[in-house]
Amino acid sequence: MTARRCGCTTRRDVARGHGASCTHNVGAGARNRAVVAGVATVVLLTAACGALPGSVTSVDAVTFDQELAIPPLAESEVVDGVRTFSLTAQEGTTSFAPATEPGTQTETWGFDGAHLGPTLRAERGERVAVDVANDLDEATSVHWHGMHLPPAMDGGPHQEIEPGGTWRPTWEVDQPAATLWYHPHPHGETEEHVYRGLAGMFILDDDATRAADLPSGYGVDDVPVIVQDKVFDDAGQLDLTDDGGEPGTLGGVVMANGTVGAYHEVTTERVRLRLLNGSTARTYTFGFPDRSFDLVASDGGLLEAPLELDQVRLAPGERAEIVVTMAAGETTRLASTETDLGSVAVPFAMGGDDAFDVLELRAADELTPSPEPAWEPSQHADGDALDAADATVTRTFELDERRINGERMDPGRIDEVATVGDTEIWEVRSTVPMPHSFHVHDVQFRVLSIDGGPPPEELAGRKDTVYLEPRRTYRLLMRFEDYTDGTVPYMYHCHMLRHEDEGMMGQFVVVEPGSDATPGPLQGAAGHATH
Numbered sequence: 323m324t325a326r327r328c329g330c331t332t333r334r335d336v337a338r339g340h341g342a343s344c345t346h347n348v349g350a351g352a353r354n355r356a357v358v359a360g361v362a363t364v365v366l367l368t369a370a371c372g373a374l375p376g377s378v379t380s381v382d383a384v385t386f387d388q389e390l391a392i393p394p395l396a397e398s399e400v401v402d403g404v405r406t407f408s409l410t411a412q413e414g415t416t417s418f419a420p421a422t423e424p425g426t427q428t429e430t431w432g433f434d435g436a437h438l439g440p441t442l443r444a445e446r447g448e449r450v451a452v453d454v455a456n457d458l459d460e461a462t463s464v465h466w467h468g469m470h471l472p473p474a475m476d477g478g479p480h481q482e483i484e485p486g487g488t489w490r491p492t493w494e495v496d497q498p499a500a501t502l503w504y505h506p507h508p509h510g511e512t513e514e515h516v517y518r519g520l521a522g523m524f525i526l527d528d529d530a531t532r533a534a535d536l537p538s539g540y541g542v543d544d545v546p547v548i549v550q551d552k553v554f555d556d557a558g559q560l561d562l563t564d565d566g567g568e569p570g571t572l573g574g575v576v577m578a579n580g581t582v583g584a585y586h587e588v589t590t591e592r593v594r595l596r597l598l599n600g601s602t603a604r605t606y607t608f609g610f611p612d613r614s615f616d617l618v619a620s621d622g623g624l625l626e627a628p629l630e631l632d633q634v635r636l637a638p639g640e641r642a643e644i645v646v647t648m649a650a651g652e653t654t655r656l657a658s659t660e661t662d663l664g665s666v667a668v669p670f671a672m673g674g675d676d677a678f679d680v681l682e683l684r685a686a687d688e689l690t691p692s693p694e695p696a697w698e699p700s701q702h703a704d705g706d707a708l709d710a711a712d713a714t715v716t717r718t719f720e721l722d723e724r725r726i727n728g729e730r731m732d733p734g735r736i737d738e739v740a741t742v743g744d745t746e747i748w749e750v751r752s753t754v755p756m757p758h759s760f761h762v763h764d765v766q767f768r769v770l771s772i773d774g775g776p777p778p779e780e781l782a783g784r785k786d787t788v789y790l791e792p793r794r795t796y797r798l799l800m801r802f803e804d805y806t807d808g809t810v811p812y813m814y815h816c817h818m819l820r821h822e823d824e825g826m827m828g829q830f831v832v833v834e835p836g837s838d839a840t841p842g843p844l845q846g847a848a849g850h851a852t853h
């Protein structure tokens with residue numbers, strides 16, 4: 323581990339006031355720096371290190387000498403016209419060297435393996451099914467984040483799978499090609515299950531991506547990059563201690579696909595990175611120190627055209643597909659730079675000042691030519707388009723510390739009832755100076771405006787999750803196209819997972835015009851109430 327200026331590697335250290343663990347020579351001047359008034363003592367203590375001159379990050383520097391793990395593509399079988407996958411949630415052990423001592427095995431959870439899960443892949447128009455088995459000692463679920471599908475197939479807290487149980491969701495893929503993902507969503511336990519390693523990608527293809535000039539060799543020049551941060555205890559085990567910090571546990575170890583200090587050998591002039599913020603709390607600002615990149619897709623699919631950017635901010639749950647150009651023989655690093663979290667109370671205590679490298683790209687001495695990124699609209703583009711003029715319903719959502727519109731999640735309460743076919747505008751606002759990210763199940767929305775003005779270009783595409791800068795109003799446009807069910811709800815919630823687990827979530831149903839909504843109890847996969 324490279325020596326750093328500050329020995330305070332985790333939020334936990336910070337919360338402890340950098341006492342015995344702080345190797346920093348904190349001068350009186352730094353200690354006396356003014357910080358935001360009225361915040362907790364923890365934050366004041368944190369300021370001692372945060373106010374030092376130069377870049378101070380709570381993320382460890384590492385040597386980039388581990389080959390990036392590529393999640394395998396999940397095998398599937400087409401049975402009676404249904405592309406069928408299987409996933410088993412299970413326990414295992416994983417080496418996170420060099421973040422842990424050599425030989426240390428960390429207890430982790432994964433799908434079909436010890437940590438993370440395979441990449442599922444399907445085409446628009448296909449019917450898919452997933453045989454999910456739970457080999458854990460506790461109930462879990464598998465939510466298909468970003469997928470448009472019936473609520474009973476959604477994998478939220480109403481579809482938990484008991485230990486030893488199975489669940490077989492099935493649906494037709496009917497949405498644009500996109501980089502989606504899957505992760506558990508059990509009632510009050512989502513943070514822990516994701517943190518232990520249960521997550522994977524779900525890539526959708528369609529006519530537009532099939533014909534596009536985009537790198538498409540999976541694991542070669544089309545590379546999944548699941549970015550997560552962790553805290554390890556002295557024994558090298560995952561530590562999820564709640565230190566009371568916001569927005570949750572921020573780890574001093576950052577990994578890509580579970581690899582700490584990862585490099586990827588680039589053999590083509592351009593490489594497409596499918597970035598997924600799979601962290602429980604940390605928001606990243608991804609970019610390169612020496613080049614721009616093309617953003618080609620956001621959460622819900624391709625943008626209208628490539629967008630050249632120097633950086634892109636991703637909150638937990640958000641994705642970005644970027645295309646990076648390399649020259650033969652050179653090396654660069656995907657990094658996360660200081661992150662503008664908006665007007666949060668104490669940015670550096672919430673990860674805003676952290677800057678660190680994530681993934682090294684090493685170009686070979688000879689590179690295969692790649693075309694400029696380009697694509698034509700899908701044949702479905704007109705039908706997929708959302709028009710604000712069609713909106714007939716406006717709803718407002720106010721988020722405070724843990725509540726939405728003054729309520730915490732109650733599985734027995736339906737918060738919103740949408741009518742199938744309606745286009746709606748959701749006005750979402752965080753009223754407190756802390757990070758939140760807002761995720762809506764079932765739909766991909768468009769960010770119409772932020773505080774009445776146009777959103778930045780990188781938010782112009784289809785989205786299912788959006789970072790909420792405090793005290794700004796985000797107007798989101800969405801349409802509820804099908805899958806009516808008055809008893810099984812979809813969720814909307816903060817995707818900072820501790821916030822979600824502590825109740826920052828609501829439930830909505832989509833019904834036929836004039837229908838009632840009556841929530842059923844939380845159901846296990848076998849139909850038994852689990853809570």
Ligand SMILES: [Cu+2]
Nearest residue numbers: 758816818821
């Ligand atoms: Cu939140």
